[in-house]
Amino acid sequence: MVVSKYIYTYSCYEEERSLCDLEMRTLLGSEPQIGIVESHIKMNPSRSPFIKERISIMLEADSLDHHLEQVSALQVTGETFKVLYVKNGSTSKIEKVGFESRRTIEKKIGLHINGVADLHHPKRLFGVIVVNGRWVFGDYVEGEPVWFRHQQKPHSYSTALNTRVARAIVNIAIPDPNGIKAIDPCCGIGTVLVEALSMGIDIVGSDRNPLVLGGARENIAHFGLSGEVKLADIRDITNQYDVAIIDLPYNLCSVITQEEKTEMLQSARRFARKVVVVTVEPIDEILVNTGFDMIDLAVVKKGSFTREVIVCK
Incomplete structure:
Protein backbone atom coordinates (compact mmCIF):
# COMPACT_ATOMS: atom_id res chain seq x y z
CA MET A 1 0.00 0.00 0.00
CA GLY A 143 9.34 11.22 18.32
CA GLU A 144 12.25 11.32 20.73
CA PRO A 145 13.01 14.62 22.54
CA VAL A 146 16.69 14.69 21.54
CA TRP A 147 16.91 18.39 22.30
CA PHE A 148 15.97 17.70 25.94
CA ARG A 149 19.11 15.65 26.51
CA HIS A 150 21.20 18.48 25.12
CA GLN A 151 20.13 20.73 27.98
CA GLN A 152 22.65 18.94 30.18
CA LYS A 153 25.82 20.27 28.59
CA PRO A 154 29.07 21.20 30.35
CA HIS A 155 28.98 24.90 29.40
CA SER A 156 26.09 27.35 29.16
CA TYR A 157 25.23 30.95 29.81
CA SER A 158 21.97 32.67 30.62
CA THR A 159 21.51 34.63 27.38
CA ALA A 160 22.19 31.68 25.04
CA LEU A 161 19.36 30.19 23.01
CA ASN A 162 17.70 27.30 24.79
CA THR A 163 18.08 23.94 23.06
CA ARG A 164 14.40 23.74 22.07
CA VAL A 165 14.49 27.09 20.29
CA ALA A 166 17.91 26.39 18.78
CA ARG A 167 16.71 23.10 17.26
CA ALA A 168 13.66 24.78 15.71
CA ILE A 169 15.86 27.52 14.24
CA VAL A 170 18.16 24.91 12.67
CA ASN A 171 15.14 23.21 11.09
CA ILE A 172 13.88 26.54 9.76
CA ALA A 173 17.29 27.30 8.30
CA ILE A 174 17.93 23.81 6.91
CA PRO A 175 14.71 21.84 6.33
CA ASP A 176 16.48 19.46 3.92
CA PRO A 177 20.13 18.86 4.87
CA ASN A 178 21.05 16.94 1.70
CA GLY A 179 23.98 18.66 0.01
CA ILE A 180 23.77 21.72 2.27
CA LYS A 181 26.83 23.38 3.77
CA ALA A 182 26.02 25.64 6.72
CA ILE A 183 27.83 27.93 9.12
CA ASP A 184 27.14 29.48 12.52
CA PRO A 185 29.57 32.43 12.45
CA CYS A 186 28.65 33.71 15.93
CA CYS A 187 28.48 30.28 17.51
CA GLY A 188 29.11 31.22 21.17
CA ILE A 189 29.08 28.04 23.27
CA GLY A 190 27.72 25.98 20.38
CA THR A 191 24.04 25.47 21.18
CA VAL A 192 23.03 25.71 17.51
CA LEU A 193 26.00 23.56 16.45
CA VAL A 194 25.04 20.73 18.82
CA GLU A 195 21.47 20.62 17.49
CA ALA A 196 22.57 20.76 13.85
CA LEU A 197 25.34 18.17 14.21
CA SER A 198 22.98 15.80 16.07
CA MET A 199 20.78 15.84 12.96
CA GLY A 200 23.68 15.02 10.67
CA ILE A 201 23.87 18.50 9.18
CA ASP A 202 27.15 19.64 7.60
CA ILE A 203 27.84 22.77 9.65
CA VAL A 204 30.91 24.61 10.94
CA GLY A 205 31.11 27.18 13.69
CA SER A 206 33.24 30.22 14.36
CA ASP A 207 33.34 33.13 16.77
CA ARG A 208 35.56 36.14 17.26
CA ASN A 209 35.62 35.62 21.05
CA PRO A 210 38.40 33.14 21.89
CA LEU A 211 37.03 32.65 25.41
CA VAL A 212 33.94 30.76 24.21
CA LEU A 213 35.51 28.41 21.69
CA GLY A 214 36.77 25.89 24.24
CA GLY A 215 33.29 25.63 25.74
CA ALA A 216 31.72 25.13 22.30
CA ARG A 217 34.14 22.33 21.49
CA GLU A 218 33.55 20.63 24.85
CA ASN A 219 29.77 20.87 24.45
CA ILE A 220 29.98 19.22 21.02
CA ALA A 221 32.30 16.46 22.21
CA HIS A 222 30.16 15.85 25.31
CA PHE A 223 27.39 14.42 23.10
CA GLY A 224 29.76 12.31 21.01
CA LEU A 225 29.62 14.70 18.07
CA SER A 226 32.41 16.24 16.03
CA GLY A 227 32.54 19.52 14.14
CA GLU A 228 34.87 22.35 13.22
CA VAL A 229 34.90 25.38 15.52
CA LYS A 230 37.46 28.07 14.82
CA LEU A 231 38.42 31.60 15.83
CA ALA A 232 37.24 34.03 13.16
CA ASP A 233 35.40 37.31 12.77
CA ILE A 234 32.30 37.04 10.60
CA ARG A 235 33.68 39.86 8.46
CA ASP A 236 36.74 37.76 7.57
CA ILE A 237 34.92 34.64 6.34
CA THR A 238 35.80 33.85 2.73
CA ASN A 239 34.35 30.35 2.16
CA GLN A 240 30.92 30.04 0.57
CA TYR A 241 27.94 28.43 2.33
CA ASP A 242 24.36 27.59 1.46
CA VAL A 243 23.01 28.76 4.81
CA ALA A 244 24.19 30.90 7.71
CA ILE A 245 22.51 30.99 11.13
CA ILE A 246 23.39 34.22 12.94
CA ASP A 247 22.39 34.84 16.55
CA LEU A 248 23.44 38.48 16.79
CA PRO A 249 25.47 39.19 19.96
CA TYR A 250 23.58 41.25 22.50
CA ASN A 251 24.84 40.58 26.04
CA LEU A 252 26.90 43.02 28.09
CA CYS A 253 30.15 41.39 26.95
CA SER A 254 29.22 41.62 23.26
CA VAL A 255 27.75 45.07 22.71
CA ILE A 256 27.74 45.88 18.99
CA THR A 257 26.81 49.08 17.21
CA GLN A 258 24.37 49.51 14.33
CA GLU A 259 27.37 49.96 12.05
CA GLU A 260 28.85 46.64 13.22
CA LYS A 261 25.51 44.87 12.70
CA THR A 262 25.40 46.27 9.17
CA GLU A 263 28.93 45.05 8.49
CA MET A 264 28.12 41.59 9.89
CA LEU A 265 25.01 41.21 7.74
CA GLN A 266 26.78 42.57 4.65
CA SER A 267 29.41 39.90 5.18
CA ALA A 268 26.77 37.20 5.61
CA ARG A 269 25.10 38.24 2.36
CA ARG A 270 28.46 37.82 0.65
CA PHE A 271 29.21 34.27 1.86
CA ALA A 272 25.72 32.68 2.27
CA ARG A 273 22.74 32.29 -0.09
CA LYS A 274 20.24 32.02 2.78
CA VAL A 275 20.53 33.62 6.21
CA VAL A 276 18.46 33.09 9.34
CA VAL A 277 19.02 35.94 11.80
CA VAL A 278 18.11 35.88 15.48
CA THR A 279 17.87 39.33 17.02
CA VAL A 280 16.52 41.02 20.15
CA GLU A 281 16.40 44.44 18.47
CA PRO A 282 14.63 45.57 15.27
CA ILE A 283 16.92 45.18 12.27
CA ASP A 284 14.46 45.37 9.36
CA GLU A 285 16.00 48.58 8.05
CA ILE A 286 19.51 47.12 8.19
CA LEU A 287 18.38 43.99 6.35
CA VAL A 288 16.70 46.00 3.60
CA ASN A 289 19.69 48.32 3.26
CA THR A 290 22.06 45.37 2.91
CA GLY A 291 19.95 43.92 0.09
CA PHE A 292 18.20 41.07 1.87
CA ASP A 293 14.66 39.93 1.09
CA MET A 294 12.84 38.95 4.30
CA ILE A 295 11.00 35.71 3.49
CA ASP A 296 9.40 34.79 6.81
CA LEU A 297 9.44 35.73 10.48
CA ALA A 298 8.75 34.29 13.92
CA VAL A 299 8.70 35.87 17.37
CA VAL A 300 9.80 34.02 20.50
CA LYS A 301 8.93 35.47 23.91
CA LYS A 302 10.22 34.69 27.36
CA GLY A 303 8.61 36.99 29.91
CA SER A 304 9.37 40.52 28.72
CA PHE A 305 12.27 39.29 26.58
CA THR A 306 11.53 38.94 22.85
CA ARG A 307 13.56 37.46 20.01
CA GLU A 308 12.82 37.71 16.31
CA VAL A 309 13.81 34.88 13.98
CA ILE A 310 14.03 36.28 10.44
CA VAL A 311 14.49 34.17 7.33
CA CYS A 312 16.33 36.09 4.59
CA LYS A 313 17.58 35.49 1.09
Missing part, protein backbone atom coordinates in the same frame (compact mmCIF):
# COMPACT_ATOMS: atom_id res chain seq x y z
CA VAL A 2 1.47 3.35 -1.06
CA VAL A 3 1.39 6.04 1.61
CA SER A 4 1.49 9.58 0.29
CA LYS A 5 0.35 11.60 3.29
CA TYR A 6 1.22 11.85 6.96
CA ILE A 7 -0.30 13.27 10.12
CA TYR A 8 1.95 14.77 12.77
CA THR A 9 0.86 15.82 16.24
CA TYR A 10 2.69 18.58 18.04
CA SER A 11 2.59 20.79 21.12
CA CYS A 12 4.28 24.05 22.07
CA TYR A 13 4.20 26.76 24.68
CA GLU A 14 2.13 29.81 23.74
CA GLU A 15 5.23 32.03 23.69
CA GLU A 16 6.80 29.66 21.13
CA ARG A 17 3.73 29.28 18.90
CA SER A 18 5.00 31.68 16.24
CA LEU A 19 8.31 29.78 16.05
CA CYS A 20 6.50 26.43 15.98
CA ASP A 21 4.23 27.56 13.14
CA LEU A 22 7.24 28.75 11.12
CA GLU A 23 9.03 25.44 11.69
CA MET A 24 5.94 23.47 10.59
CA ARG A 25 5.58 25.58 7.44
CA THR A 26 9.25 25.14 6.60
CA LEU A 27 9.74 21.47 7.48
CA LEU A 28 6.39 20.09 6.36
CA GLY A 29 5.15 22.66 3.84
CA SER A 30 1.78 22.94 5.60
CA GLU A 31 0.04 25.33 7.96
CA PRO A 32 -0.66 23.59 11.28
CA GLN A 33 -4.12 23.13 12.74
CA ILE A 34 -4.53 22.97 16.52
CA GLY A 35 -2.08 20.25 17.51
CA ILE A 36 -2.10 18.63 14.04
CA VAL A 37 -0.19 19.01 10.78
CA GLU A 38 -1.04 17.06 7.62
CA SER A 39 1.73 16.81 5.05
CA HIS A 40 2.95 14.87 2.02
CA ILE A 41 6.47 15.11 3.46
CA LYS A 42 7.80 12.13 5.40
CA MET A 43 10.07 13.28 8.22
CA ASN A 44 11.54 11.74 11.33
CA PRO A 45 9.41 13.28 14.12
CA SER A 46 12.49 13.43 16.38
CA ARG A 47 13.87 16.26 14.26
CA SER A 48 11.41 18.78 15.64
CA PRO A 49 11.30 19.90 19.28
CA PHE A 50 7.54 20.33 18.92
CA ILE A 51 6.40 17.23 17.00
CA LYS A 52 5.34 14.29 19.15
CA GLU A 53 4.45 11.54 16.68
CA ARG A 54 3.75 10.64 13.05
CA ILE A 55 1.03 8.49 11.51
CA SER A 56 1.41 7.31 7.91
CA ILE A 57 -2.09 7.48 6.46
CA MET A 58 -3.11 4.00 5.24
CA LEU A 59 -6.87 4.04 5.83
CA GLU A 60 -9.49 6.77 6.26
CA ALA A 61 -13.15 6.46 7.21
CA ASP A 62 -16.04 8.69 8.23
CA SER A 63 -17.05 6.55 11.23
CA LEU A 64 -15.64 3.96 13.62
CA ASP A 65 -17.88 1.22 12.19
CA HIS A 66 -16.68 1.96 8.66
CA HIS A 67 -13.13 2.03 10.01
CA LEU A 68 -13.54 -1.43 11.56
CA GLU A 69 -14.68 -2.77 8.19
CA GLN A 70 -11.52 -1.35 6.59
CA VAL A 71 -9.05 -2.80 9.08
CA SER A 72 -10.73 -6.21 8.82
CA ALA A 73 -9.10 -6.47 5.38
CA LEU A 74 -5.67 -5.71 6.82
CA GLN A 75 -3.32 -8.68 7.09
CA VAL A 76 -0.24 -8.34 9.33
CA THR A 77 2.16 -11.25 8.81
CA GLY A 78 5.61 -12.00 10.14
CA GLU A 79 5.44 -9.50 13.01
CA THR A 80 3.33 -8.69 16.05
CA PHE A 81 1.44 -5.42 16.32
CA LYS A 82 -0.21 -2.99 18.71
CA VAL A 83 -2.80 -0.25 18.09
CA LEU A 84 -2.51 3.15 19.79
CA TYR A 85 -5.27 5.74 19.91
CA VAL A 86 -3.55 9.09 19.36
CA LYS A 87 -5.03 12.08 21.16
CA ASN A 88 -5.97 15.10 19.10
CA GLY A 89 -5.54 18.62 20.47
CA SER A 90 -8.87 19.66 18.95
CA THR A 91 -11.73 20.87 21.15
CA SER A 92 -14.26 18.77 19.20
CA LYS A 93 -16.09 16.27 21.44
CA ILE A 94 -15.71 13.41 18.94
CA GLU A 95 -11.95 14.02 18.86
CA LYS A 96 -11.56 14.29 22.65
CA VAL A 97 -12.18 10.98 24.38
CA GLY A 98 -11.22 9.69 27.81
CA PHE A 99 -8.68 7.03 28.74
CA GLU A 100 -11.14 4.14 28.98
CA SER A 101 -12.76 5.02 25.65
CA ARG A 102 -9.35 5.15 23.97
CA ARG A 103 -8.44 1.70 25.30
CA THR A 104 -11.80 0.32 24.13
CA ILE A 105 -11.28 1.70 20.62
CA GLU A 106 -7.75 0.30 20.49
CA LYS A 107 -9.03 -3.14 21.47
CA LYS A 108 -11.87 -3.09 18.92
CA ILE A 109 -9.56 -2.15 16.08
CA GLY A 110 -6.90 -4.65 17.17
CA LEU A 111 -9.40 -7.50 17.23
CA HIS A 112 -10.44 -6.72 13.65
CA ILE A 113 -6.89 -6.88 12.27
CA ASN A 114 -5.74 -10.23 10.93
CA GLY A 115 -2.51 -10.82 12.82
CA VAL A 116 -0.95 -11.40 16.22
CA ALA A 117 -1.32 -8.58 18.73
CA ASP A 118 1.32 -7.96 21.41
CA LEU A 119 0.59 -5.22 23.94
CA HIS A 120 4.03 -5.29 25.55
CA HIS A 121 6.70 -5.85 22.89
CA PRO A 122 5.10 -5.33 19.47
CA LYS A 123 7.25 -5.27 16.35
CA ARG A 124 4.88 -2.85 14.59
CA LEU A 125 2.86 0.03 15.95
CA PHE A 126 -0.33 1.34 14.37
CA GLY A 127 -1.91 4.65 15.27
CA VAL A 128 -5.53 5.74 14.97
CA ILE A 129 -6.61 9.36 15.26
CA VAL A 130 -9.75 11.36 14.54
CA VAL A 131 -9.06 14.53 12.54
CA ASN A 132 -11.86 16.82 11.39
CA GLY A 133 -14.35 13.96 11.76
CA ARG A 134 -12.15 11.49 9.81
CA TRP A 135 -10.92 8.26 11.33
CA VAL A 136 -7.32 7.87 10.19
CA PHE A 137 -5.21 4.72 10.60
CA GLY A 138 -1.60 3.90 9.75
CA ASP A 139 1.91 3.07 10.90
CA TYR A 140 2.89 4.99 14.02
CA VAL A 141 6.27 6.49 14.96
CA GLU A 142 6.87 8.33 18.23
